Amino acid sequence: MENSEQYLNWAREVLRIEAESLHEIAAELDGSFTRAADALLQCRGRVVIMGMGKSGHIGRKIAATMASTGTPAFFVHPAEAAHGDLGMIVDGDAVIAISNSGESDEIAAIIPALKRKHITLISITARPQSTMARHADIHITAAVSHEACPLGLAPTSSTTAVMALGDALAVVLLKAREFTPDDFALSHPAGSLGKRLLLRVADIMHGGEGLPAVVSGTLLKDAIVIMSEKGLGMLAVTDGTGRLKGVFTDGDLRRLFQQRDNFAGLTVDEIMHANPKTITADKLATEALKQMQQNHINGLLVVEEGGLVVGALNMHDLLKARIV
Known part of the structure; x- marks a missing residue:
């Protein structure tokens, strides 16, 4: 012009x-x-x-x-x-x-x-x-x-x-x-702003039958089937009491395919990551988003005090809840 x-x-x-x-x-x-x-x-x-x-x-x-x-x-x-x-x-x-x-x-x-x-x-x-x-x-x-x-x-x-x-x-x-942000949310309950401020991890996590978890010692081939069924791209590996030992993700699986051809007798314990990133169910969903972004990961396991695994959520869950 x-x-x-x-x-x-x-x-x-x-x-x-x-x-x-x-x-x-x-x-x-x-x-x-x-x-x-x-x-x-x-x-x-x-x-x-x-x-x-x-x-x-x-x-x-x-x-x-x-x-x-x-x-x-x-x-x-x-x-x-x-x-x-x-x-x-x-x-x-x-x-x-x-x-x-x-x-x-x-x-x-x-x-x-x-x-x-x-x-x-x-x-x-x-x-x-x-x-x-x-x-x-x-x-x-x-x-x-x-x-x-x-x-x-x-x-x-x-x-x-x-x-x-x-x-x-x-x-x-x-x-x-x-x-506080919680006080602010009480005046803004509608729309994406209200959801961002009020929604907690417990509201959107997958728990119960939807929990993607296997016990320590599970064969890799069986773990892959369960991870596929749950559809979250990850599995919590727990001990006999349900306490967290590690995590196995679809990213780990892709890398494993690049490194070896024979998986006979391999268990999830041999390829899992110990001490994975976790969050508690009472945290705000926005905190889960922040933690994923800071650690460059797509999912989080939800644990209670003592390491008991109670749920899991991934970035897709946050997108569906309009947190992202």
């Missing part, structure tokens, strides 16, 4: 300006941010976020991020609040009001009603002397030098900065609450 290089230059300039704005916001963080974070952490109600126009769009995103990371939060449109939705805000809540100018008429109109409630009002504006800043219990300044919009009109750098500030609050609260 004739103008492609110009388009790229314009785009890079926007990204450069917005990146500089984030550095400005980071440098200006002070005690007001820590007070706001502490107030939100101590809040026994919900976090209610408000904003008009572009600030409203940013507020919705911040509310969604907080709600999914351990801080109960939702968005209330300021204009709708003045017509009944203010009843959604109750004593004990914390309200975050967002406005670049700090003079949003819709928010200013409901500040007296908000102040009559036992809530903590936090404002995020670019002007510390604005109406919203003066009436807030805590004010966080989010001012940028200039917008990425060359006209200086469309909110660009300023909205990026506030969104990042909201992410910073959400992550600080997440860390302060010691929020």
Whole structure:
């Protein structure tokens, strides 16, 4: 395209300006941010976020991020609040009001009603002397030098900065609450994300009749038949009590065919790998995937304490469960 290089230059300039704005916001963080974070952490109600126009769009995103990371939060449109939705805000809540100018008429109109409630009002504006800043219990300044919009009109750098500030609050609260992947999964039970976070090895392993295992001393020809029947490409070799001694894989079999022609009288003990990689049934399936990838293997044996083999799984099982 004739103008492609110009388009790229314009785009890079926007990204450069917005990146500089984030550095400005980071440098200006002070005690007001820590007070706001502490107030939100101590809040026994919900976090209610408000904003008009572009600030409203940013507020919705911040509310969604907080709600999914351990801080109960939702968005209330300021204009709708003045017509009944203010009843959604109750004593004990914390309200975050967002406005670049700090003079949003819709928010200013409901500040007296908000102040009559036992809530903590936090404002995020670019002007510390604005109406919203003066009436807030805590004010966080989010001012940028200039917008990425060359006209200086469309909110660009300023909205990026506030969104990042909201992410910073959400992550600080997440860390302060010691929020875990399991906690996160409770808010994301559907789809592949929920599966990745919630599914455990016990949920997808092959156990019982499906367990690919032979006892020590089994002839190779018999072991091959069992490995083929189980279809996992590996066999656990156990002692008489079911405790793991080693593993025999289809890769071992291919290499064996390359090395010798006569297999008469050969047992799995002579070609198995002792001390194979294992995992316990209570581990997350994502941990099984990580272990396979780190060790460049396609399967894992599942053992209980004491080395008792209870199951097996391979990469295909993880693919079928949409963990990969």
